[in-house]
Amino acid sequence: MAKKVVKKAAKKAPAKKAPAKKAKKAAAPAPKAVKVTATAGKTVTASALLQTVADHLGVKKSEAKALTEGYLDVVKAYVMKGAKVKIGDIGMIMIRARKARMGRNPQTGEPVKIKASKKLAFRQSAVMKAAVAR
CATH class of the missing domain: 1.10.1220 (Arc Repressor Mutant)
Structure with a gap:
């Protein structure tokens, strides 16, 4: 029996060396958790x-x-x-146009014409909305 084992071992082909792999670029390190020290209201x-x-x-x-x-x-x-700029899972910043409209002077109650204007607007993402709701 020992001879059969030796013969089987001898029949195996010599192990081939794997081809040298090209060096891959270093992967970016995993993002660390951000440590913040601010408290609510500050x-x-x-x-x-x-x-x-x-x-x-x-x-x-x-x-x-x-x-x-x-x-x-x-x-x-x-x-x-x-352009509307999406910032990760935080939200989107954009400029919104406001139409001209009629308003009222709160002191006198008389109608006042309000000009059309543009304003900077922010719309939170669904991810941020859910995080804030928790």
Whole structure:
């Protein structure tokens, strides 16, 4: 019996080496949870916001400022051209046109003509709406 085992082992083809794989680009690290220290009712300053972004990305505060300001400049440019800008699962920023209409002076009650205008508007996403409702 031992001979049969040896013969079977001898019949196996030598293992082939797998072809060398090309090096893949390093995958982006998994996003870390954002740590915020603000409590309800407090206003977050731009400086505190930039520090949180810098900590989250692991970069200097000046680099976070450059990235954030660049992002906001691009969003502003698109909105000013009339585009609706979707920001992740937060919502959409757009410009809405308001028609001319008749209103009333609350003190005298007399009719007042209100001109047509444009305003910046934000519409929250369904994901954000559900998160806020919790």
